[in-house]
Amino acid sequence: MKLLVITTSEKPSLWIFGYGSLVWKPDFKYKRSKVGYIEGYSRRFWHGDNFHRGDKDTPGRVVTLVEDHDACTWGVAYEVTDSQMEESLQYLNVREAVLGGYVTKMLEFTPREKCQGSLLALVYIATSDNPIYLGPATPTEIAAQIAICRGNTGHNIEYLLRLAEFMRLYCPEVEDDHLFSIEAAALALVI
Numbered sequence: 001m002k003l004l005v006i007t008t009s010e011k012p013s014l015w016i017f018g019y020g021s022l023v024w025k026p027d028f029k030y031k032r033s034k035v036g037y038i039e040g041y042s043r044r045f046w047h048g049d050n051f052h053r054g055d056k057d058t059p060g061r062v063v064t065l066v067e068d069h070d071a072c073t074w075g076v077a078y079e080v081t082d083s084q085m086e087e088s089l090q091y092l093n094v095r096e097a098v099l100g101g102y103v104t105k106m107l108e109f110t111p112r113e114k115c116q117g118s119l120l121a122l123v124y125i126a127t128s129d130n131p132i133y134l135g136p137a138t139p140t141e142i143a144a145q146i147a148i149c150r151g152n153t154g155h156n157i158e159y160l161l162r163l164a165e166f167m168r169l170y171c172p173e174v175e176d177d178h179l180f181s182i183e184a185a186a187l188a189l190v191i
Contacts, residue, residue: 019075060156143185
């Protein structure tokens with residue numbers, strides 16, 4: 001995997017964009033973080049998870065990105081520097097690539113703060129040719145699956161609710177219909 005590392009008069013750094021569990025649980029050291037978005041992709045609960053939020057018999061559903069030229073996906077970019085880079089990438093390659101089945105891309109990230117320019121960020125994306133990719137389903141079907149799944153990291157519904165909470169707290173003006181319709185359907189099942 002060849003990565004673009006940004007160098008300045010300061011130490012070299014790499015930005016990593018999270019749009020799923022990384023928004024609330026990066027689990028790696030970083031210098032700073034910024035809320036913002038990438039364009040050309042929609043966040044979708046179309047990827048299976050048979051380790052963190054599900055198991056081999058009942059895979060959970062987690063988010064991936066699908067190309068959508070008219071869309072943007074909000075999340076958090078983390079800047080890692082020096083030894084943080086190697087440590088972070090080793091951790092994420094196990095968490096996202098080995099266990100999760102994601103591939104990486106460098107995409108343009110735009111911070112929320114208007115005075116800051118865009119930057120390139122490393123993004124992990126699950127593709128449809130992955131064996132645990134589940135694909136599209138109705139919000140009700142996705143919610144029903146999420147409501148019953150649990151993995152090594154916890155209940156799948158926790159993942160869904162934390163992601164929705166992040167969006168409401170940090171991106172209140174953004175309407176993520178896919179996320180919020182699944183949240184509403186899941187809450188109707190468990191309440």
